[in-house]
Amino acid sequence: MNAHPEILRLLAFLAGLIIFAALNAAYLVWLERKVCGHIQRRIGPKEVGPFGLLQPLADGIKLMTKQVLVPPQVDPVLFRLAPALVLIPAIMSFVVIPFSANLVAREINIGLLLVFAFASVNVLGLLLGGWGSANKYAVISAARCVSQNVAYEIPMLITVITMVMITGTMNLNEIVLQQPDISQWYVFRFTASPLMPVAFLVFFICSLAETNRAPFDLGEAESELIAGFHTEYSGMGFGLFFMGEYANIVIGASLATVLFLGGWQSPVSFIPGGWWWFLAKVYFLIFTIMWIRWTYPRTTLWGLLNLSWKVLIPISLLNLLVTGGMLKLMPLIFGAG
Amino acid sequence: MSIMTPEGLAGLIFLFLAAVTLAGALIAASTVRLPRAVAGLALSFTGLAGIFYFLNSPFVALMEMLIYVGAVCVAIVFAIMMADPGVEKGASSRATAIPAGFSAALGALFAAGLIVLARNTMWPPPAARLNDGSVIQVGHGLITTYSMVFELISIVLLMAIIGALVLARKGRDPE
Incomplete structure (x- = not known):
């Protein structure tokens, strides 16, 4: 029996994406600890392997050998299901991310929609985990996560709608192809809207809040809520939540790269583009996210919700109007292009 | 097969x-x-x-x-x-038996109706693939063929927003 090459290709990509997500989770934890250490004038992990590079391996073995405790009062089915519900949608979203011109598992017309459709499942996983734990800290944390995610989904989606109006497509690879060099990157595309850098900032802040990253990590404020929605999780249950969180950070940074920073395209035309550019931009954004985490203190819940409803949503709506106006005005001024 | x-x-x-x-x-x-x-x-x-x-x-x-x-x-x-x-232990089985039986009967009736309808309908295959689901196709669809439905949905949403405002206007009950 000979397998169809398309099926082989999909299987190879599936395995590759799962390995990519797992390696990212492991080594972003290492990077996070190193960055945190250097920002706090320490040197971070250094004992296991050179520069502490084998530390994630040791942590992984430790997590896997630990028992997954299921407390007696919890809902056992939902309790076990929740970590998978956080991780699987994130891996699904990787399917449409173009790592380079050809390195994309499945290029579909509505890739952008697919990412947001699956990203919205993530919050359900957090909720069921927090709720299923039957622990008051986990329940409070789950309530905070929902209000936060609902609030920040709105400006994020409005910004994305603005981007779709400009690009005219939801195919992520086509969006990348529209940005051949740094002057064409959508973050600097002032002919589309003078507010483009602001749109990028709104998108970036929203992706921080959607992934529950500091300064918006109200869901797991250690000083108030122990560990938030994963208070009751041990071993790989906790490990999966962690992998899901880092996978979502990678997705957020990848989307920001694809939409605003030219994806896998090179910033200058004489150097060829490729997956290395994509990864360089993504990891630069992830480094910035870590930098923010260890620089700013956590906001309050009210500050967080006010920022979204009173600042980000009006700004993104204004940007939507300005972009719509520019789309109609530019052909009138410069002639139909 | x-x-x-x-x-x-x-x-x-x-x-x-x-x-x-x-x-x-x-x-x-x-x-x-x-x-x-x-x-x-x-x-x-x-x-x-x-x-x-x-x-x-x-x-x-x-x-x-x-x-x-x-x-x-x-x-x-x-x-x-x-x-x-926690688990809700409120209603006893006798109190829920009658509504449960009623809704099961209604559900069965509804399902039977749908099955009869599905079996008696001619299902013509679409002549061609309607569209490729791209932004342009969906946009054209929304403001031409399906504009009536689209506008009706916006009325439903408007009513939902007004309803939420009416409910929230009273403020919380000071207990």
């Missing part, structure tokens, strides 16, 4: 998706634990999204995920967050 033919595999996938949808719906309707009911509903919606994808409409499938799983289920969870996280 063998399972290993394309039609056989497609039938198998369809049966699997239908089973997931029905199982989710049954969980949602029969459990006494509210979080499980929502999880069942989400499972049912996911199965339905799978059926839409199976029927070659990825746009509708993803909208199903985005709106029903991502928004409706999350909104329902937001509402039941006010409830007690």
Whole structure:
């Protein structure tokens, strides 16, 4: 029996994406600890392997050998299901991310929609985990996560709608192809809207809040809520939540790269583009996210919700109007292009 | 028909998706634990999204995920967050038996009606693939062929917003 090459290709990509997500989770934890250490004038992990590079391996073995405790009062089915519900949608979203011109598992017309459709499942996983734990800290944390995610989904989606109006497509690879060099990157595309850098900032802040990253990590404020929605999780249950969180950070940074920073395209035309550019931009954004985490203190819940409803949503709506106006005005001024 | 033919595999996938949808719906309707009911509903919606994808409409499938799983289920969870996280032990079996029997009878009647309707309808195959689900096609569809439905939906949403405002206007009861 000979397998169809398309099926082989999909299987190879599936395995590759799962390995990519797992390696990212492991080594972003290492990077996070190193960055945190250097920002706090320490040197971070250094004992296991050179520069502490084998530390994630040791942590992984430790997590896997630990028992997954299921407390007696919890809902056992939902309790076990929740970590998978956080991780699987994130891996699904990787399917449409173009790592380079050809390195994309499945290029579909509505890739952008697919990412947001699956990203919205993530919050359900957090909720069921927090709720299923039957622990008051986990329940409070789950309530905070929902209000936060609902609030920040709105400006994020409005910004994305603005981007779709400009690009005219939801195919992520086509969006990348529209940005051949740094002057064409959508973050600097002032002919589309003078507010483009602001749109990028709104998108970036929203992706921080959607992934529950500091300064918006109200869901797991250690000083108030122990560990938030994963208070009751041990071993790989906790490990999966962690992998899901880092996978979502990678997705957020990848989307920001694809939409605003030219994806896998090179910033200058004489150097060829490729997956290395994509990864360089993504990891630069992830480094910035870590930098923010260890620089700013956590906001309050009210500050967080006010920022979204009173600042980000009006700004993104204004940007939507300005972009719509520019789309109609530019052909009138410069002639139909 | 063998399972290993394309039609056989497609039938198998369809049966699997239908089973997931029905199982989710049954969980949602029969459990006494509210979080499980929502999880069942989400499972049912996911199965339905799978059926839409199976029927070659990825746009509708993803909208199903985005709106029903991502928004409706999350909104329902937001509402039941006010409830007690433990198992509800309130209603006795006698108090729930009559409404349960009534709703089961209604459900059976509805299902029978739908089956009769489905068997007696001629299902003409679409002449060609309607569109490729791209932004341009969907946009044209929304403001030409389906503009009436689109506007009606916006009225429903407007009524929902006004209703929420009316409810919230009273403020909280100072207990």
